[in-house]
Amino acid sequence: MASTHPRSRSSSPATASAHPEKKPRLDISPEPAEPLEVQDAPADYQAPPSAPTSKKNAKGKKNKRLQRRAPEPFSSDDILTREVIALLGQDYVQSLIDQKLDWDAPFEQFAHLDLTVACISPSTGESLSIAQSGDRKWVIVTPLSLPGERIRARVYRHAHLHSHADLLEVLESNSEWRDMSRVQCQYFGKCAGCQYQMLSYEKQLELKRDTVIQAYKNYSGISPDLVPTIGPTIASPLQYGYRTKLTPHFQGPPHSLQKAWKRGEAPAIEDKPDWLKIGFHAVGTRNVMDIEECPIATPVINKALPVVRDTVIKNITKYKRGATLLLRDSLPLPPPEAEGDGPAADPSPSSSSSIAAEHDGHICVTDQKGTVRERVGDMLFQYTAGTFFQNNNSALVPLTSYVRDAIFPSSSTSTPTAPAPGPTHLVDAYCGSGLFSIMLAPAFSTVAGIELSAESIRAAEHNASLNASSLPTSSISFMSGDAANIFATVHDFPRAQTALIIDPPRKGTDARFIEQMVAFGASTVVYVSCNVHTQARDVGMILAQSAAHAQTEAGAGKRYVLESLCGLDLFPQTAHVEAIAVLRLV
Numbered sequence: 270m271a272s273t274h275p276r277s278r279s280s281s282p283a284t285a286s287a288h289p290e291k292k293p294r295l296d297i298s299p300e301p302a303e304p305l306e307v308q309d310a311p312a313d314y315q316a317p318p319s320a321p322t323s324k325k326n327a328k329g330k331k332n333k334r335l336q337r338r339a340p341e342p343f344s345s346d347d348i349l350t351r352e353v354i355a356l357l358g359q360d361y362v363q364s365l366i367d368q369k370l371d372w373d374a375p376f377e378q379f380a381h382l383d384l385t386v387a388c389i390s391p392s393t394g395e396s397l398s399i400a401q402s403g404d405r406k407w408v409i410v411t412p413l414s415l416p417g418e419r420i421r422a423r424v425y426r427h428a429h430l431h432s433h434a435d436l437l438e439v440l441e442s443n444s445e446w447r448d449m450s451r452v453q454c455q456y457f458g459k460c461a462g463c464q465y466q467m468l469s470y471e472k473q474l475e476l477k478r479d480t481v482i483q484a485y486k487n488y489s490g491i492s493p494d495l496v497p498t499i500g501p502t503i504a505s506p507l508q509y510g511y512r513t514k515l516t517p518h519f520q521g522p523p524h525s526l527q528k529a530w531k532r533g534e535a536p537a538i539e540d541k542p543d544w545l546k547i548g549f550h551a552v553g554t555r556n557v558m559d560i561e562e563c564p565i566a567t568p569v570i571n572k573a574l575p576v577v578r579d580t581v582i583k584n585i586t587k588y589k590r591g592a593t594l595l596l597r598d599s600l601p602l603p604p605p606e607a608e609g610d611g612p613a614a615d616p617s618p619s620s621s622s623s624i625a626a627e628h629d630g631h632i633c634v635t636d637q638k639g640t641v642r643e644r645v646g647d648m649l650f651q652y653t654a655g656t657f658f659q660n661n662n663s664a665l666v667p668l669t670s671y672v673r674d675a676i677f678p679s680s681s682t683s684t685p686t687a688p689a690p691g692p693t694h695l696v697d698a699y700c701g702s703g704l705f706s707i708m709l710a711p712a713f714s715t716v717a718g719i720e721l722s723a724e725s726i727r728a729a730e731h732n733a734s735l736n737a738s739s740l741p742t743s744s745i746s747f748m749s750g751d752a753a754n755i756f757a758t759v760h761d762f763p764r765a766q767t768a769l770i771i772d773p774p775r776k777g778t779d780a781r782f783i784e785q786m787v788a789f790g791a792s793t794v795v796y797v798s799c800n801v802h803t804q805a806r807d808v809g810m811i812l813a814q815s816a817a818h819a820q821t822e823a824g825a826g827k828r829y830v831l832e833s834l835c836g837l838d839l840f841p842q843t844a845h846v847e848a849i850a851v852l853r854l855v
């Protein structure tokens with residue numbers, strides 16, 4: 270994505286290796302002097318071209334895991350590396366690069382280190398500490414430790430300017446933050462899923478607010494005086510038992526065993542063998558660990574998990590490779606004739622083989638092609654289990670209400686049948702199966718949604734008809750395609766009365782979309798994002814391009830301002846934050 274950005278610098282990882290005489294330069298600024306410069310960061314992470322590509326570990330063997338590759342831009346690794354650079358200081362990092370020491374950890378693999386934690390990485394929820402060895406400084410990344418704590422850690426993997434370490438012991442704990450009696454999961458500390466169970470919920474929300482603050486400070490390129498005070502993080506009504514989707518993995522049988530089964534030489538599997546792990550990644554590894562319950566998942570999913578695990582165990586001889594399972598919380602589907610025969614009402618998914626459990630009026634669907642049904646406020650949604658839908662049903666009314674209230678600041682005076690004054694038209698870009706379109710439709714006369722997945726668009730159309738009785742006055746249309754294509758379709762919408770919602774995947778939106786949305790000029794834009802770092806980059810781009818557009822005849826002096834910004838907690842107990850930015854054309 271960075272390379273397609275109109276303001277990309279010419280240097281890129283490829284150019285760096287094509288010009289070995291060029292000295293690798295570090296020029297990431299925590300507060301970029303020029304907007305958007307940080308987008309080319311991967312170039313800064315390139316190993317010096319002449320450097321070897323692997324290191325030897327303490328036993329003199331090649332450590333194949335040390336791969337000097339630039340991380341994917343705006344991936345967790347990329348953001349983490351930028352945080353590491355900010356902590357070490359750019360001048361110091363530049364001196365390491367100059368001496369070709371930036372990949373050269375001053376510690377052996379498996380060294381034990383006593384450290385004082387400096388801060389939590391907002392991107393991953395892990396802690397960062399500076400370790401000193403002689404005159405060398407290096408950052409150690411450790412899970413499950415808190416600022417100010419004295420910890421003992423064991424280094425297990427080296428990376429660029431930092432090493433990853435297991436937490437062996439908390440020597441002095443931050444008792445203001447840490448209370449292990451809060452932890453509700455037997456796997457906490459071993460499973461990579463949750464990072465924050467030892468914290469109060471208030472502290473988790475504070476940390477997520479800080480993540481939003483840091484992201485806009487470091488990655489938006491927006492002048493600090495144009496960034497509003499970041500609002501408090503909106504809480505999730507449920508802090509455990511909220512996850513409506515789990516995707517446990519398992520690894521395939523060892524090849525030797527597969528061969529023995531083929532030859533009929535190995536006994537049939539009755540109980541779960543030790544090598545078979547069905548669950549989530551263990552902290553800091555790609556290894557799967559066994560998980561038999563997940564307290565952040567809903568009750569029906571927890572009821573279904575042992576059933577799904579047993580099915581895998583019974584059938585493991587049929588697998589050559591591992592796989593990812595799917596468990597989705599759903600309301601039972603009514604018989605098709607009850608709601609017409611729209612595509613998402615197809616009853617095939619409710620065949621008993623795809624329902625792993627029932628609990629308290631909910632079922633657990635395990636078939637990717639199955640249909641899932643959820644209620645959000647007064648509306649019903651159906652979608653194919655393998656497609657996107659938000660995973661915390663309890664937080665969806667707060668999320669959609671917040672977005673509606675941002676579009677209509679005086680909406681407290683409106684009712685579902687008497688729309689508030691303000692925009693009359695809504696464009697829902699990246700609309701999935703129509704969550705925002707349908708939840709907000711009562712406030713608009715016309716709604717248009719666009720989404721890449723044709724299957725999600727079929728679901729969105731079905732959802733509009735499923736909720737038709739709640740939407741008597743709205744005209745709603747959906748189209749499948751790239752989000753930027755929507756602007757050709759809605760060219761006749763009155764711009765001053767149009768609101769635009771953008772809710773892209775983690776990689777954010779793109780230059781083509783931003784160029785067209787700026788030219789279109791909806792009066793209000795609400796950007797919802799599951800990756801605040803790409804959101805910060807995109808909002809920076811939108812403000813910069815709209816300032817330029819304002820100078821043109823078509824722009825008529827109007828530009829977007831960032832009116833409000835806050836996080837919303839869709840994933841309690843984890844470091845994830847959903848971010849909502851509201852832009853107004855003034």
Ligand SMILES: C[S@@+](CC[C@H](N)C(=O)[O-])C[C@H]1O[C@@H](n2cnc3c(N)ncnc32)[C@H](O)[C@@H]1O
Binds near residue numbers: 699725
């Ligand atoms: C974070 S989800 C949001 C979906 C929806 N707004 C919701 O809340 O349920 C992002 C959606 O963008 C879709 N998507 C990804 N790339 C796209 C593109 N280039 N154009 C349109 N939609 C895209 C994905 O299929 C996914 O449904």
